[in-house]
Amino acid sequence: MLRPTEELVREHRLILSLLERLEALVDQALAAPRSPPAASLHEVLALLCLLDDLHHGKEEDWLLPALERAALPRGRVSLEVTLDEHMEARALLAELLFALGGLDLGQEVAAQDLANAAARYARLMRRHMINENEVLFPLAETTLPGEAKRALLDGFAALERELLGGAGGMDALVARIDAALENGAPAAA
Ligand SMILES: [Fe+2]
Secondary structure (H helix, E strand, O other): OOOHHHHHHHHHHHHHHHHHHHHHHHHHHHHOOOOOOOHHHHHHHHHHHHHHHHHHHHHHHHHHHHHHHOOOOOOOOOHHHHHHHHHHHHHHHHHHHHHHHHHHOOOOOHHHHHHHHHHHHHHHHHHHHHHHHHHHHHHHHHHOOHHHHHHHHHHHHHHHHHHHHHHOHHHHHHHHHHHHHHOOOOOOO
């Protein structure tokens, strides 16, 4: 069985792959701002939004409250900063969706808005995930008792059922991400 933070690190890898794909697709949109955006751009952004709900949901609903209850060593990590970064990431995802909507409507200027938001989003998420992988998660593994870790895994599974239950669960999500990374075509629903 995976440790709870291993599950979260695995999701970070999925997000990182999608960020690279996003950056490549945004470069294409910038090179041809009059063309309608590629279908794969819609799919990659939809996947990043879904992972935001799922992954940040696991952290906000389960991991951070558990760490708060466990009274983390002061000064080692700020749960508030983690939450602030999640809010910032959501605001940037909203900006990306708005810019994509502009491209759909044929607004040439939207390509630059998309590129600006994508650059800020990718920079924020890369830094955020490195901090979690290197500081927050190791601290969680050493601080949380076994019982709390089992509760986290149960909570993560419940959130997966809630968000992905009707769509084949985590395995189906990973397959959909693989399809988006391999050929850019949206996978069949
Ligand atoms: Fe995370």
